[in-house]
Amino acid sequence: MVETHEATVRFGVLNETGDTESRVALTPDIVTRLGKSGVSCLIERGAGAAANYTDDAYVAAGATVASRDEVIAAADALGFVDRPDAAVLAKAKAGTWIIGMLGSFTDADYIDALEKAGLVGVAIERLPRQLSSAQSMDEMTSQNSVMGYKAAIVAADAYASFLPMMTTAAGTIRPAKALVLGAGIAGLQAIGTLKRLGAVVTAYDVRPASKGEVESLGAKFLDLGLDFSAGQGEGGYARALSAEEQAAQQAAVDEKAAGFDIVITTAKVPGRKPPVLLTRAGVEGLKRGAVVVDCAASDLGGNVEGSTVGTQVTDGGVTIIGAPYLASGVATTASDLLARNVADVLAHFVRDGKLAQAPGEELDDALVVAGRAASATAAEK
Structure with a gap:
């Protein structure tokens, strides 16, 4: 039996690390933060190791370290980097709150499974970003910022030359020319990082407001000669373009991309198939040695036509990294950022010492996509 510290709500986090995941949804600092709000924390042994957080650090912060099954059985709410699989859902007791990126836009069957299991599903991907009270809960923004930074580092590592201009006794090396497609959170972070590394950066986005943001970072805005004045969707995300708009955009980007050494694409539409920004023809037009990093690559496709998760080199010598x-x-x-996001979502629902939803808020x-009845019942107790 797991013994937890005196608290009204028990919050559990499991080990999600694997070949492609090193993050954890709880850090020792957040354990302390939640403890001040009357929430006790349980974490599976070794869950934070890949993110450089030891079990001892969690215990010192006041958390209980336990086995996977013990955490699932004792927790009133479980927080995730992504979402739990069917095995975890089967073990979770009815009424448990499941907090994470649940894929609710595209996977109705998963949400239905939560409902049938009597679990309360809290889908962070549905966060209304325009609410000031929601800013600290915005996992997509925090993780996209990290993604944009890392995309620039990955591109620089794969590129077989310097990014900054170098003047040496043997001659002058020209700076790399980088193109960032998609100037949202990830794109702006990629722009800033590439600039700091010394590249000459150009960027493009369909949202009119992005031009000023791009230029404020010292980058050029790519003029395609097109007008997508209604390019911004709800919540600040880029909307999906129409078929005609996509075709015009693709043709223009393909033509312009040929002059760049590095291309980073970041245009995700939350929970949906990403738009193709660079076609096969565009890739074929790139010079040998060019590097493309597609941050939107997934089972749904990517921003680069034909990109897959992983690294491939075309017959023309272009490296495409689906990342x-x-x-x-x-x-x-x-993990530091994500744990704060998840904890603030949890804390929002802690009311009078219980987890509950306020109907109509x-x-x-x-956020609550499954188990509204269970949430309402909790609120009445």
Whole structure:
């Protein structure tokens, strides 16, 4: 039997690390933070090791370290980097809150499974970003920022020359020319990092507001001669373009991309198939030795036509890196940010010493995608 510290809500986190994941949804600092709010924490043994957090550090902060099954059995709420698999759902007791990126936009069957198991599903991907009260809960923003930074580092590592201009006794080496497609959180971080590394950076995004943001970082805005004045969707995310808009954008980007050494694509549409920004023709137009990092690569496709998760080199000598797991490559910082996001979502629902949803509150209604009845029952107790 797991013994937890005196608290009204028990929050559990499991080990999600593997070949592509090194992050953890709870850090020792957050254990201390939640403890001040009357929430006790349980964590599976070794869950934070890949992010450089030891079991001893969690215990020192006040958490209980236990086995996987013990954490699942004792927790009132479970927090995740991604989402739990069917085996975890089967073990979780009815009424347990499941907090994470649940894929609710594209996987109705998963949400239905939560509902049938009597679990309360809290989908962070549905966070209404425009609410000031939600900013500290925005996992997508925090992790995309880490992703954009790492994308620039990965591109620089794969590129077989210097990024900055170098003047030496043997001659002058020109700076690398980098193109960032998608100037959201990830794109802006990629721009800033590439600039600091010395590259000459150009960027493009369909959102009109992005031009000023790009230029404020010292980069040029790529003029495609197109007008997508309604390019911004709800919540600050880029909307999906129409078929005609995509075709026009692709043709223009393909033509312009040929002059760049590095291309980083970051245009994700949350929970949906990402738009193709660089076609096969565009890739074929790149010079030998060019590097493309596709942050949107996944089972749903990517921003680069034909990109897959992993690294491939075309017959023309272009390296394409499909990299959806970049944030995991900066596991300590990414975990610090993600743990704060998840903890603040949890804390939002702790009311009068219980986990409960407030019916009619915008944030609650947006995030709770399964188990509303269970949430309401908890609120009444």
